[in-house]
Amino acid sequence: MSLERDIEDEVRFHLEMRTRANIEGGMSPEEARLDAERRFGDPEKVRQAGRMYLKGLGSGSGSPTSPSRAVRERRTLWERLLSLASSLRQDFVVGIRMLVRHPFLTGAAVLSLALGIGANTANFSIFYGVLIRDLPFERAGGLVFVDAWNPERGDGDAPVTWADLQALRSSGVFDGVEAFDTRSFTLTGGDRPERVAGAAVTPGLFRLLGTNPQTGRLFLPEEGAEAGFESVALISDRLWKGRFGGDPDLLGKTVHINGREITVVGIMDPGFRFPEREDLWLPLGTDDPTDHMARSMIGVGRLREGTGFAAARDVAVRWSEDAATQFPETHGGWTLRAQPFRYGFVDAGARRFLSLLVAAVGLVLLLACANVANLLLARASDRRQELAVRSSLGAGRLRLVQQVLVESLALGLTGGALGVLVAKLWLDFFSGAIPEEMTFWMEVGIDRTILLYALSITLGTSLLFGLLPAFQASRANLGESLRQGSRSVLGGRGRARAALVIAEVGLAVILLPSATLMVRSFMALQHADPGFEDASLLSFRIVQAGDQYDDPAARGVYFREVAQRLGALPGAVTAAATSAIPADDGGSPIRVLPEGTPEDEALYASAILSTRGFFETLGVELMDGRAFSASEELDPDADVVIVGKRVADRLWPGEDPMGRSVVLPETGTFRVIGVAPDLQYEEFGEDLEGARLQLHFPYGIGGNRGMAVLLRATGDPGRLIPSVREELASIDPSLAPYDILTMPERRALTTWEQELFGKSFAVFGAIALLLALCGIYGVIAYSVASRTREIGIRIALGARPGGVQSQVVKDALTLAGLGAGLGLVVSLAFARALRGIVFGVNTADPLVFVGSVAAMLLTAVAAGWLPAHRAARVDPTEALRAE
Amino acid sequence: MTRQDPNDRGDLLRGALEMLILRTLLAGPLHGYAISDAILSSSGDILEVEEGSLYPALYRMQRRGWIEASWGRSENNRRAKYYTLSPEGRRQFELARARWSRFSTAVNRVVEPA
Numbered sequence: 001m002s003l004e005r006d007i008e009d010e011v012r013f014h015l016e017m018r019t020r021a022n023i024e025g026g027m028s029p030e031e032a033r034l035d036a037e038r039r040f041g042d043p044e045k046v047r048q049a050g051r052m053y054l055k056g057l058g059s060g061s062g063s064p065t066s067p068s069r070a071v072r073e074r075r076t077l078w079e080r081l082l083s084l085a086s087s088l089r090q091d092f093v094v095g096i097r098m099l100v101r102h103p104f105l106t107g108a109a110v111l112s113l114a115l116g117i118g119a120n121t122a123n124f125s126i127f128y129g130v131l132i133r134d135l136p137f138e139r140a141g142g143l144v145f146v147d148a149w150n151p152e153r154g155d156g157d158a159p160v161t162w163a164d165l166q167a168l169r170s171s172g173v174f175d176g177v178e179a180f181d182t183r184s185f186t187l188t189g190g191d192r193p194e195r196v197a198g199a200a201v202t203p204g205l206f207r208l209l210g211t212n213p214q215t216g217r218l219f220l221p222e223e224g225a226e227a228g229f230e231s232v233a234l235i236s237d238r239l240w241k242g243r244f245g246g247d248p249d250l251l252g253k254t255v256h257i258n259g260r261e262i263t264v265v266g267i268m269d270p271g272f273r274f275p276e277r278e279d280l281w282l283p284l285g286t287d288d289p290t291d292h293m294a295r296s297m298i299g300v301g302r303l304r305e306g307t308g309f310a311a312a313r314d315v316a317v318r319w320s321e322d323a324a325t326q327f328p329e330t331h332g333g334w335t336l337r338a339q340p341f342r343y344g345f346v347d348a349g350a351r352r353f354l355s356l357l358v359a360a361v362g363l364v365l366l367l368a369c370a371n372v373a374n375l376l377l378a379r380a381s382d383r384r385q386e387l388a389v390r391s392s393l394g395a396g397r398l399r400l401v402q403q404v405l406v407e408s409l410a411l412g413l414t415g416g417a418l419g420v421l422v423a424k425l426w427l428d429f430f431s432g433a434i435p436e437e438m439t440f441w442m443e444v445g446i447d448r449t450i451l452l453y454a455l456s457i458t459l460g461t462s463l464l465f466g467l468l469p470a471f472q473a474s475r476a477n478l479g480e481s482l483r484q485g486s487r488s489v490l491g492g493r494g495r496a497r498a499a500l501v502i503a504e505v506g507l508a509v510i511l512l513p514s515a516t517l518m519v520r521s522f523m524a525l526q527h528a529d530p531g532f533e534d535a536s537l538l539s540f541r542i543v544q545a546g547d548q549y550d551d552p553a554a555r556g557v558y559f560r561e562v563a564q565r566l567g568a569l570p571g572a573v574t575a576a577a578t579s580a581i582p583a584d585d586g587g588s589p590i591r592v593l594p595e596g597t598p599e600d601e602a603l604y605a606s607a608i609l610s611t612r613g614f615f616e617t618l619g620v621e622l623m624d625g626r627a628f629s630a631s632e633e634l635d636p637d638a639d640v641v642i643v644g645k646r647v648a649d650r651l652w653p654g655e656d657p658m659g660r661s662v663v664l665p666e667t668g669t670f671r672v673i674g675v676a677p678d679l680q681y682e683e684f685g686e687d688l689e690g691a692r693l694q695l696h697f698p699y700g701i702g703g704n705r706g707m708a709v710l711l712r713a714t715g716d717p718g719r720l721i722p723s724v725r726e727e728l729a730s731i732d733p734s735l736a737p738y739d740i741l742t743m744p745e746r747r748a749l750t751t752w753e754q755e756l757f758g759k760s761f762a763v764f765g766a767i768a769l770l771l772a773l774c775g776i777y778g779v780i781a782y783s784v785a786s787r788t789r790e791i792g793i794r795i796a797l798g799a800r801p802g803g804v805q806s807q808v809v810k811d812a813l814t815l816a817g818l819g820a821g822l823g824l825v826v827s828l829a830f831a832r833a834l835r836g837i838v839f840g841v842n843t844a845d846p847l848v849f850v851g852s853v854a855a856m857l858l859t860a861v862a863a864g865w866l867p868a869h870r871a872a873r874v875d876p877t878e879a880l881r882a883e
Numbered sequence: 884m885t886r887q888d889p890n891d892r893g894d895l896l897r898g899a900l901e902m903l904i905l906r907t908l909l910a911g912p913l914h915g916y917a918i919s920d921a922i923l924s925s926s927g928d929i930l931e932v933e934e935g936s937l938y939p940a941l942y943r944m945q946r947r948g949w950i951e952a953s954w955g956r957s958e959n960n961r962r963a964k965y966y967t968l969s970p971e972g973r974r975q976f977e978l979a980r981a982r983w984s985r986f987s988t989a990v991n992r993v994v995e996p997a
Contacts, residue, residue, distance in 0.1 A: 007938075010915060010964050013957070014934065017916040041933030049939030053946040399933075 007050040011043050038083040087399075088406060095407035099414070105379060106411065108774075109372045113415025113461065115767050116368030118422025119361040121446070121454040123760075125427060127354050128453075129444035130346055136271070136441050137341075138210020139302075144312050145344030146177070146299030148320075152333045153589045153604045157347075160299050162292040163327075164319065164336055168301060171315040175304050178205035179297035185280055186545045186736055187243060189256040192729070194243065195738035198280030200297075206234075206268075206281075208302050216251045216266030224285025232283065233262045237270040239279040257282070259546035259734060273440040276345065293330040300341065312338040345439050353757060353837050356830070360511060360761070364768050365461060367507045370500050371775040373465040376408065377496060378782050380469045401470045408466025409459070416458030420446065423454070433756050435749050468496050497783045498815050501776060505819030505856045508772035510827045512852035515765025517831055517838050517845070522758025524840035525751050530583045530680040533619035534743035536573075538717035538724070539581050541739045543706040552703035556634035559699060559707055561731055563611045566711050569723050573712040576617045577699065579609035581708045583680045584746055592695060594651040595661040595669060602665060605647055605693035606681055609702045615676065617712045625658055625674030634700040641670035644678045644694035662695070670697070683750040684839065709737075717742045754839060773859055780812045780863035784871065791871040801872035805865060812864030813857060820853045827852075898979060900940050901949075905968065905976035908950060914963040915941060941966060949975050 015036045022032030099106040134140055146168065148158045159181065168177045180201045187194045203219035212218070213234065223232055233255070235244075244250050254261045257280070273279060275298070284297065303312060316336035323331035343351070424446055431444065438444070542562070549555050559577040567575035580586065591602035612633050615622060623645060632638040641662060648657040657672050664670065676696060699707075713720050721740055728737055741749065748755070791804055831843045900922075907913065907921045918941075919934045944950045949972035957963040968976075 006964070009962065010938070011935075013914070013961060013963050014916045014919070014938075016961070017957075018934070021920075039934050041935035043935060046935050046938040049942045053939075053942035 091406035095410040112368040114418035116365035117419030121423035122426040143341035144301035193736035200284035213266035236279040412462030502819035506823035509823030518761035521838035537743040576614040642674040642696040784867040808868035816860030902979040
């Protein structure tokens with residue numbers, strides 16, 4: 001019998017025995033055979049060993065017949081995969097057992113990962129929902145948002161004109177260009193009037209978007225010319241089911257909108273609101289050429305197939321330049337801006353912020369990774385013997401790597417699963433912190449895409465933090481593992497730890513300054529002084545709809561009566577109507593110059609209309625002069641102005657402004673009768689230099705239909721809301737107040753983004769700080785502790801304990817310093833990207849950076865010194881025995 | 884796994900498998916499958932071995948003359964190769980046991996420091 005046959009028989013015998021035992025153990029024959037083969041390993045190794053050791057021994061005389069492939073042939077690729085799967089499953093079970101056996105280490109690692117993966121999943125969900133997810137429109141990628149900006153006026157997101165629209169339509173770049181203008185409508189005819197946010201839309205807009213009504217029809221082209229006497233409306237599913245109780249016969253019925261009878265011609269699909277969360281649409285358009293130059297609408301274009309945004313931008317810029325020379329009055333200084341539709345709702349600042357947030361939590365995850373890698377490395381040292389024994393007993397190198405990686409994976413998946421939970425909690429908090437409804441297509445939540453993302457970062461991180469320990473395991477070698485005592489921080493296994501220290505310090509130094517800046521910005525915003533007493537103010541808006549207000553005189557009488565009667569309510573001190581709510585509206589920019597100056601030196605300032613009692617209501621005292629008189633209040637020809645302090649300083653530096661005149665090139669000449677302190681008109685955090693140039697005019701000059709009303713209360717202003725509604729209904733039951741908010745509520749509403757972002761960064765910063773402190777301390781302290789023996793020897797050989805300690809600290813500081821230096825470079829760039837996002841803080845504030853670096857270096861010193869101190873005091877003979 | 888040299892201190896543990904085989908054969912002749920079963924059941928999970936890796940060790944020991952092989956009939960009347968301890972094997976086992984005891988003391992000192 002040949003040697004080869006001998007070996008084959010022996011192998012087959014073994015496999016059969018094992019298979020039989022397996023079957024007796026309850027496996028199916030197929031399973032039993034595969035398990036036997038898996039447990040046996042590669043029979044080729046046995047054959048090789050046989051040839052090597054048995055040749056010339058015993059009976060067999062090595063006549064080399066071809067080896068029976070009985071065993072080998074049966075292992076097809078599929079079976080190999082099955083066998084791999086089975087070994088993976090086994091490793092997984094062993095891995096879980098290992099994790100359960102070390103609850104503290106597992107807990108720390110899982111917690112780090114859950115926080116890291118959770119934060120990333122949550123922020124990706126936000127990023128994805130706002131910036132990536134397909135818009136619910138047909139071929140949404142080709143939709144263009146067209147608005148205008150004028151840097152000179154400080155106007156960022158201004159409407160465009162009908163002429164702009166026509167120019168883009170004939171440019172050949174677009175398949176279509178339509179427009180909308182958001183408005184708010186008053187619905188009457190029910191129990192009480194209701195304000196509904198809506199928009200006027202050109203008849204072709206919804207067709208351009210590819211959205212259809214669930215019942216009825218869209219607007220007809222000719223209905224666009226109805227401006228001013230519209231007769232048809234489209235409503236959202238939400239409004240239909242809400243206000244109209246889902247009335248199945250609503251289509252074709254007449255409803256009362258802004259005091260006019262209008263027919264509902266279509267109900268849009270459920271979920272559709274436009275442009276943000278509006279519910280009611282009227283046709284927009286004009287046949288009147290005199291309207292063609294009014295900035296009154298936002299354009300929506302669809303790129304022609306094969307053209308890109310660059311072409312759209314080019315066309316927009318070229319037309320803007322032409323228009324500026326052709327129509328300097330209306331188009332001078334203005335540039336059309338064509339950008340992807342989504343960007344019209346998420347401005348560059350928000351996009352940058354979201355990206356920074358994603359980057360920041362990515363860094364947090366890396367920190368978590370570094371920590372877990374360190375924990376695993378520490379444990380790997382304790383497992384060296386186990387792995388070495390397994391290796392010596394025949395477990396292949398790959399098998400050991402697989403074992404360690406699978407354990408990392410088990411750890412990672414546990415952390416990932418918890419992380420999804422963390423993400424859910426964070427998103428709930430996030431949604432709860434948003435005080436207004438999100439734009440209808442911005443869906444933030446955990447769906448399949450987000451879960452897939454969570455799974456991929458979980459796998460990625462597991463691989464990342466599992467690689468180092470796996471690499472160590474692959475070198476598991478008994479001799480080394482027994483011989484290798486402790487080495488210096490920079491040698492051998494220490495090199496991995498050194499890299500970890502550098503990485504952790506670097507990551508922390510990148511994150512901490514930005515987090516500090518965000519938190520300080522948010523705090524600055526909370527304590528910013530608006531220039532008036534806002535705690536006891538109630539504010540709301542009202543628009544005069546209906547024919548009885550076509551007469552400007554009637555408008556003024558109404559607002560004067562509202563101010564007087566509300567100010568007389570019990571619990572109220574005083575009230576006034578104004579064209580702009582401070583710290584919210586901004587005010588409308590106008591050009592102004594001192595009398596006797598050439599027109600091209602005009603400045604832009606905000607014009608604010610108000611009824612009498614305005615300054616009193618705000619709790620502001622004039623710095624000079626007087627308030628408007630009763631006769632000036634409603635007079636359309638009044639020629640008086642109260643200038644803000646800064647306007648006075650700019651127009652007549654060092655001189656007395658009282659009695660001087662300003663010229664508004666578009667309107668006329670006005671005499672200065674008073675000087676007012678500068679107020680905060682823009683939203684907090686949107687401080688523009690020009691925004692604080694303020695001119696106050698009496699109401700009659702403008703005679704606006706829509707005004708805001710401010711009411712000062714003696715106590716909580718919110719408690720006055722019911723009596724305010726009642727009083728307004730008794731003045732004119734057809735007008736409904738809307739946007740009713742106390743000023744503190746308004747402040748929260750205009751600063752929630754800052755607040756939310758500040759809080760996000762505070763949370764991520766705190767997690768990062770915690771991870772970094774634990775991580776840096778852990779890595780350094782562990783590696784010093786494992787040098788106890790070396791330190792003992794050095795001291796036994798006569799080294800001074802102090803010298804040894806300072807050497808250890810110096811080593812730690814060197815690494816931390818290196819990490820901090822690398823981190824600082826990125827950190828400065830990261831913080832600079834926050835410019836324009838943060839408020840009232842300097843993004844290059846050296847204190848912030850120095851503080852973060854110092855905190856990390858101190859941690860490193862403490863982490864080196866404490867264990868070194870302990871080690872140096874250990875009796876050298878003890879130290880020699882310790883590991 | 885490369886060349887074996889029992890005198891290398893570092894290979895002490897590599898010899899562990901051989902020692903376990905010798906220990907198992909002390910009780911009498913066994914076939915390979917029975918040896919692997921015995922080692923597995925007596926050493927627990929930590930010595931989870933690819934069962935195939937037992938055979939190279941057996942062949943090596945056969946080459947060195949520590950064990951001898953012969954074909955016989957198994958308990959279920961199958962043809963199986965049985966291994967028997969030689970006198971040299973017996974002597975090697977005593978040596979290995981002494982080495983192991985020194986070695987495990989050293990390991991214990993490392994693993995469970997005073």
